Amino acid sequence: MRRNLETWRTVGRIARDILNVGTKLVKPGAKIFEICEKIENITRDMGYNPAFPVNIGINSVAAHYTAVPYDPSRIPNVALVKLDIGVLSADGAIADTAITIPINVNKKLKLLVEATRCALEKAIDAIKDGIRVGEIGSIIWKTAHSEGFGVLEDLGGHTLSEWKLHGGITIPNVPRRFTPKLRAGMIVAIEPFLVASSEDSHTKLNMAQI
Structure with missing residues (x-):
């Protein structure tokens, strides 16, 4: 590429x-x-x-x-x-x-922000040619749960390409099997979405403002 x-x-x-x-x-x-x-x-x-x-x-x-x-x-x-x-x-x-x-905000929410930053940094450190995006999701998920937080399962990161914000590959925040591999030269946005609950969750309303 x-x-x-x-x-x-x-x-x-x-x-x-x-x-x-x-x-x-x-x-x-x-x-x-x-x-x-x-x-x-x-x-x-x-x-x-x-x-x-x-x-x-x-x-x-x-x-x-x-x-x-x-x-x-x-x-x-x-x-x-x-x-x-x-x-x-x-x-x-x-x-x-x-x-x-x-x-x-209170101490728990400050810890939530720090855990999210930690998950982001660990995910970035793990990126290499050939890694499957499900492995990145596993790193984010494990980091969140090790700190007592859950993740939003239906939001995540993505690849980017010329003129396209979403380049075709989604990077999950949960472990996934049989997912695409990242390759050298790809551009990615890693987007951990952690929640204050220890349980994983989903967004309640699917609405975008443009």
């Missing part, structure tokens, strides 16, 4: 920088719509485009919510806030990155 990996690395670094700026905007009382608008404007000012509308999930909203125009919703005083952004270059390279921001 031939692609200019340095272009993808550059987009990844840009996305990281934008995410860091966006994280500072997530404060109690801040309007969700304004946060999304500012991040998307920053992305364009840097010479890139949003790969998808900025997603902000609060507490039980796991993924795929973005503010509608003039949404009056604000960041609560106590919350787990997931900020999820995408960056698209002029030649189709995409970065997809997210962070969960704890705001005045």
Whole structure:
């Protein structure tokens, strides 16, 4: 698979920088719509485009919510806030990155955030040519349960390809058999979704905001 990996690395670094700026905007009382608008404007000012509308999930909203125009919703005083952004270059390279921001939450939820970060790091460390995506799911699942948490079984990561946010291969957060192998040159987004319960779970409402 031939692609200019340095272009993808550059987009990844840009996305990281934008995410860091966006994280500072997530404060109690801040309007969700304004946060999304500012991040998307920053992305364009840097010479890139949003790969998808900025997603902000609060507490039980796991993924795929973005503010509608003039949404009056604000960041609560106590919350787990997931900020999820995408960056698209002029030649189709995409970065997809997210962070969960704890705001005045209790110790258990802080541990949930740390366990999620740990699962992400272990999964990234395990990636190599030929690894099956089900093995990555097993690493995430075992890490979550070793810390007393479960996972969302119906959400996960994915490969990325030129102009396509979802490149065709899903990376689960649970063990799976007979799954595709990752190969050198592939671009992947690892997305652990941990839940505060020790039991695995599924999303309750399948709705995406575009």
